[in-house]
Amino acid sequence: QVQLVESGGGLVQAGGSLRLSCVVSVFGYYHMGWFRQAPGKEREFVAAISWTGGSIDYADSVKGRFTISRDNARNTVYLQMNSLKPEDTAVYYCAAARVLGRSLSSALNEYDFWGQGTQVTVSS
DSSP, X not given: OOOEEEEOOEEEETTOOEEEEXXXXXXXXXXXXXXXXXXXXXXXXXXXXXXXXXXXXXXXXTTTTEEEEEEXXXXXXXXXXXXXXXXXXXXXXXXXXXXXXXXXXXXXXXXXXXXXXXXXEEEO
């Protein structure tokens, strides 16, 4: 059973930074994504990175502020979040999509495995 474990969330002031990590328990060929869900809102795409790291996509709301990266030797994906805003407050989820010939996607239903989430709170 593939498990994803996120870490690195917390409380930070506006303008600050956080780095989220997600470890995948079982090695495999996965595209990786980060999504978030704020109270009362639907889960939304944040960023994604292909298995090779050669393809990356970001939501418009985080472009220029967030950076996704991965270390396949450590089965880990990261989300560096800079210049955080109160509207970035949400539970952040890591997700994995088996490659199986598929291209990188921002769609939630393209992802096969999900973590439990880590809370990020940005105070104004």
